[in-house]
Amino acid sequence: xxxVIGQLLVTxxxxxxxxxxxxxCIGVIYNATQIINFAQGEFxxxxxxxxxxxxxxxxxxxxxxxxxxxxxGALVGLVVERVVINTARRFRPPLLTxxxxxxxxxxxxxxxxxxxxGTNPLIFDPFLGRAPIVLGKISMSSQYVLVLPLCLVLLAGxxxxxxxxxxxxxxxxxxxxxxxxxxxxxxxxxxxxxxFGLSGAVxxxxxxxxxxxxxxxxxxxxxxxxxxxxxxxxxxxxxFRGAVVGGLIIGVVESLGAGLISSQFQDAITFLFVIxxxxxxxxxxxxxxxxxxxxx
Amino acid sequence: xxxxxxxxKSFGGLRAVAAASFELERGEILGVMGPNGAGKTTLLxxxxxxxxxxxxxxxxxxxxxxxxxxxxxxxxxxxxxFQTPRVMRRLTVEDNLDLARFGSGKGGHAGPVLAYLDxxxxxxxxxxxxAGRRLVELARACTGRVDALLLDEPSTxxxxxxxTLLETLIRSVASEGVxxxxxxxxIPFVLNTCHNIVVLALGSVLARGSPADVRGxxxxxxxxLGKDWNAHAGT
Amino acid sequence: xxxxxxxxxxxAVALALLGLGVAFIGRMFLSDYWLTVGIVIAMYSLPSLALxxxxxxxxxxxxxxxAFFAVGAYASAVTTTxxxxxxxxxxxxxIAIAGIVAYAIxxxxxxxxxxxxxxxxxxxxxxVRVVLENATPITGGLNGIVGIPGLGTPRSAFFVVVILxxxxxxxxxxxxxxxxxxxxxxxxxxxxxxxxxxxxxxAIRTAVFVASACLTSIAGSVYAHFLSYISPEPFNVDMSVLxxxxxxxxxxxxxxxxLIGACVVGVVPAVLSVYASYSALLYGVAIVxxxxxxxxxxxxxxxxxxxxxxxLRRSPSSGREGVRGSETAHVE
Numbered sequence: 070x071x072x073v074i075g076q077l078l079v080t081x082x083x084x085x086x087x088x089x090x091x092x093x094c095i096g097v098i099y100n101a102t103q104i105i106n107f108a109q110g111e112f113x114x115x116x117x118x119x120x121x122x123x124x125x126x127x128x129x130x131x132x133x134x135x136x137x138x139x140x141x142g143a144l145v146g147l148v149v150e151r152v153v154i155n156t157a158r159r160f161r162p163p164l165l166t167x168x169x170x171x172x173x174x175x176x177x178x179x180x181x182x183x184x185x186x187g188t189n190p191l192i193f194d195p196f197l198g199r200a201p202i203v204l205g206k207i208s209m210s211s212q213y214v215l216v217l218p219l220c221l222v223l224l225a226g227x228x229x230x231x232x233x234x235x236x237x238x239x240x241x242x243x244x245x246x247x248x249x250x251x252x253x254x255x256x257x258x259x260x261x262x263x264x265f266g267l268s269g270a271v272x273x274x275x276x277x278x279x280x281x282x283x284x285x286x287x288x289x290x291x292x293x294x295x296x297x298x299x300x301x302x303x304x305x306x307x308x309f310r311g312a313v314v315g316g317l318i319i320g321v322v323e324s325l326g327a328g329l330i331s332s333q334f335q336d337a338i339t340f341l342f343v344i345x346x347x348x349x350x351x352x353x354x355x356x357x358x359x360x361x362x363x364x365x
Numbered sequence: 366x367x368x369x370x371x372x373x374k375s376f377g378g379l380r381a382v383a384a385a386s387f388e389l390e391r392g393e394i395l396g397v398m399g400p401n402g403a404g405k406t407t408l409l410x411x412x413x414x415x416x417x418x419x420x421x422x423x424x425x426x427x428x429x430x431x432x433x434x435x436x437x438x439x440x441x442x443x444x445x446x447f448q449t450p451r452v453m454r455r456l457t458v459e460d461n462l463d464l465a466r467f468g469s470g471k472g473g474h475a476g477p478v479l480a481y482l483d484x485x486x487x488x489x490x491x492x493x494x495x496a497g498r499r500l501v502e503l504a505r506a507c508t509g510r511v512d513a514l515l516l517d518e519p520s521t522x523x524x525x526x527x528x529t530l531l532e533t534l535i536r537s538v539a540s541e542g543v544x545x546x547x548x549x550x551x552i553p554f555v556l557n558t559c560h561n562i563v564v565l566a567l568g569s570v571l572a573r574g575s576p577a578d579v580r581g582x583x584x585x586x587x588x589x590l591g592k593d594w595n596a597h598a599g600t
Numbered sequence: 601x602x603x604x605x606x607x608x609x610x611x612a613v614a615l616a617l618l619g620l621g622v623a624f625i626g627r628m629f630l631s632d633y634w635l636t637v638g639i640v641i642a643m644y645s646l647p648s649l650a651l652x653x654x655x656x657x658x659x660x661x662x663x664x665x666x667a668f669f670a671v672g673a674y675a676s677a678v679t680t681t682x683x684x685x686x687x688x689x690x691x692x693x694x695i696a697i698a699g700i701v702a703y704a705i706x707x708x709x710x711x712x713x714x715x716x717x718x719x720x721x722x723x724x725x726x727x728v729r730v731v732l733e734n735a736t737p738i739t740g741g742l743n744g745i746v747g748i749p750g751l752g753t754p755r756s757a758f759f760v761v762v763i764l765x766x767x768x769x770x771x772x773x774x775x776x777x778x779x780x781x782x783x784x785x786x787x788x789x790x791x792x793x794x795x796x797x798x799x800x801x802x803a804i805r806t807a808v809f810v811a812s813a814c815l816t817s818i819a820g821s822v823y824a825h826f827l828s829y830i831s832p833e834p835f836n837v838d839m840s841v842l843x844x845x846x847x848x849x850x851x852x853x854x855x856x857x858x859l860i861g862a863c864v865v866g867v868v869p870a871v872l873s874v875y876a877s878y879s880a881l882l883y884g885v886a887i888v889x890x891x892x893x894x895x896x897x898x899x900x901x902x903x904x905x906x907x908x909x910x911x912l913r914r915s916p917s918s919g920r921e922g923v924r925g926s927e928t929a930h931v932e
Contacts, residue, residue: 105715105718105719107718153888153892156892157891157892162891164714164715165659165661165714166891168661168714168715168718169661169844169848169887169891170887170888170891170892172663172718172841172844172887173884173885173886173887173888173891174884174888175884176841176880176881176883176884176887177881177884177885177888180878180880180881180884181881184878184881291722291837295719295722295723295726298719299719299723302716302719333730333733333734334730334734336726336727336730337726337727337730337731340723340724340726340727341723341727343719343720343723344708344709344720344723344724344727347709347712347716347719347720347723348708348709348711348712348720
């Protein structure tokens with residue numbers, strides 16, 4: 070029994086780290102623009118699907134495919150930002166509009182992918198080969214081994230980005246006070262583009278690494294969006310550390326729920342947890358960086 | 366009739382209100398003054414139920430009402446207006462008031478204000494200029510049961526003649542027995558309209574008294590204008 | 601006051617006449633194919649109205665209304681096939697369950713704002729679908745339920761459904777012009793102001809949510825009888841998206857908008873015919889396009905044109921308001 074739980078925990082934590090990275094991406098966009106990107110999961114999906122396409126249809130080596138996928142992810146993010154978000158920004162719609170807009174984008178992206186690549190799940194081999202890794206009683210796909218270093222690198226990279234680069238600092242400033250940021254000359258449009266581009270690229274990379282474990286298909290975006298969002302809220306929307314912690318929690322809950330309670334009801338359990346989190350701790354565990362500003 | 370004791374409220378690290386207290390009698394117009402960031406609006410929000418205080422009590426006609434929901438307080442007679450007038454944009458003036466009648470009952474003390482709004486009764490509220498919207502808000506707040514009326518910066522955005530009108534209306538409402546708390550930035554307006562004044566600075570009550578007392582109080586002058594003013598200009 | 605009442609009556613009568621007209625004339629002249637399209641439009645016009653209440657008036661998004669549609673469908677299916685009850689009773693059962701569920705989840709969820717609620721309703725819809733797929737003894741699991749009593753020939757089904765929808769929509773228009781309608785608009789406009797009048801926003805929000813759930817459930821019941829067979833598969837995010845698209849396309853401001861949205865969206869698969877699988881993509885594009893270019897939906901287009909034209913006409917020097925504005929309406 071301990072072996073089973075151990076296995077569930079390990080895989081849950083590792084997948085959870087990935088959710089955490091997705092949550093950070095959601096947070097990046099939220100901090101820069103106050104928008105919740107409902108299409109975030111589709112960025113992840115695009116990373117996986119594009120890599121599959123390059124490997125399987127264009128017969129590229131893995132690193133070429135992965136790089137291309139990440140670049141495409143960034144590109145899609147930028148296009149979405151310029152074509153949809155920026156156009157909307159012109160007439161300053163209420164935040165609710167952006168929710169529907171990104172939701173519409175997610176539908177467009179997933180359906181286009183469906184028409185291009187069909188409805189079957191797609192997969193490619195784990196990078197280190199198909200042989201599973203065995204640690205004591207725990208046996209899992211070798212891909213999991215790569216997840217940890219990937220996430221650490223990504224998180225470290227993002228942390229430095231926010232701490233040391235001009236753009237990163239500008240994003241943090243904008244998160245705390247967007248009007249103040251604008252007054253000191255920070256260009257919201259540029260910030261927004263960077264946020265979407267960066268989110269797109271990082272999410273795509275997550276998709277690249279996750280696909281050998283979870284497979285990918287046109288429809289998985291929604292699931293990642295919901296879980297990424299759940300992780301983000303659990304930790305506090307916009308809060309970097311919180312996103313990671315939130316991701317870990319969601320990953321573990323999902324894994325334990327599937328393994329111990331029922332794999333059929335896996336989604337239901339995870340999403341029930343999501344709802345409970347939303348209701349119980351809307352500000353998250355670490356309270357969010359950006360308070361919802363209400364002026365009376 | 367309205368008693369506020371030791372109200373404190375912080376937002377994260379920011380102490381917005383610190384142990385503020387005051388009392389309001391029937392028919393009294395109490396001004397709440399203070400420089401920017403003094404915590405005036407936060408205090409109003411706490412009293413009217415839109416924020417929960419970290420400490421302190423609010424009593425309405427002897428009944429403890431701390432932390433009650435805004436609509437409940439409204440039904441108990443504690444009404445308010447907002448810094449930026451909040452009218453129901455899609456509804457006409459009439460319908461705005463009808464809403465108040467539905468929620469808070471018939472009657473009230475909106476009479477004098479209604480007289481001014483009569484010509485624009487059928488106008489959709491969003492088409493009114495600032496003065497009109499403030500009047501609609503005031504009328505709405507005075508419709509139905511109103512024992513204590515909290516006005517948040519009602520004179521902001523008004524021209525001089527409109528302010529005079531507002532002053533008259535507030536006085537007439539108070540004369541019918543309603544206690545009025547008037548938060549304002551506009552010093553002459555407050556000094557002219559109020560019976561008594563409470564001055565807030567950095568969240569605490571700095572001074573209390575009649576307009577004449579407060580006007581001459583060096584601490585108040587310092588809070589608004591800084592130490593140097595006192596030193597150089599005298600009073 | 602008299603004016604408003606007359607307008608309300610006029611609108612209600614117009615709507616009723618339109619509905620009756622469509623019912624009788626359509627029944628006589630439309631082909632079976634278009635009768636079916638009509639039934640689908642009529643059926644979907646109910647969730648469209650439901651979302652008008654929830655989103656257009658109360659300003660709260662829901663991406664999960666497919667769940668209530670499913671509740672209605674399954675309630676009708678189970679009560680008529682397993683219990684042998686009368687379809688109308690089945691529909692009422694569906695309404696009751698939808699209402700109770702909506703009340704139960706509305707309580708915690710409706711306090712959430714905007715994006716939180718959107719996510720929560722999405723999650724809720726997924727949970728419902730998982731339950732439907734797995735509660736096999738009741739719901740038939742992935743196989744669904746067959747043998748649901750049908751609505752008869754397309755002709756009679758069309759007639760019944762259109763009359764039903766006409767009744768509901770006419771009632772909606774009447775309510776819209778009443779104090780209830782004003783309260784709903786107030787909820788969407790400014791909840792804090794509403795609270796300051798003594799009205800409890802949470803109570804109103806919950807009522808709206810419950811009403812929208814019940815309306816959607818009715819449509820679900822119709823769906824079950826229309827197809828005579830249901831499975832969990834269609835009750836997914838795509839369906840919730842469909843509802844949202846309808847409401848956005850028609851314009852979130854009025855009952856007529858909801859109706860138009862349903863018509864436009866309902867006609868799409870028929871128009872696309874062979875390309876019907878592109879429907880979902882089209883809906884996604886429609887959502888984005890409408891929000892970017894026609895935020896008030898089709899009904900708002902005349903006004904948009906009007907505003908654009910008057911902007912072009914107005915020279916830079918005219919149209920300036922005084923510092924204080926005036927007691928007359930703003931220029932736009």
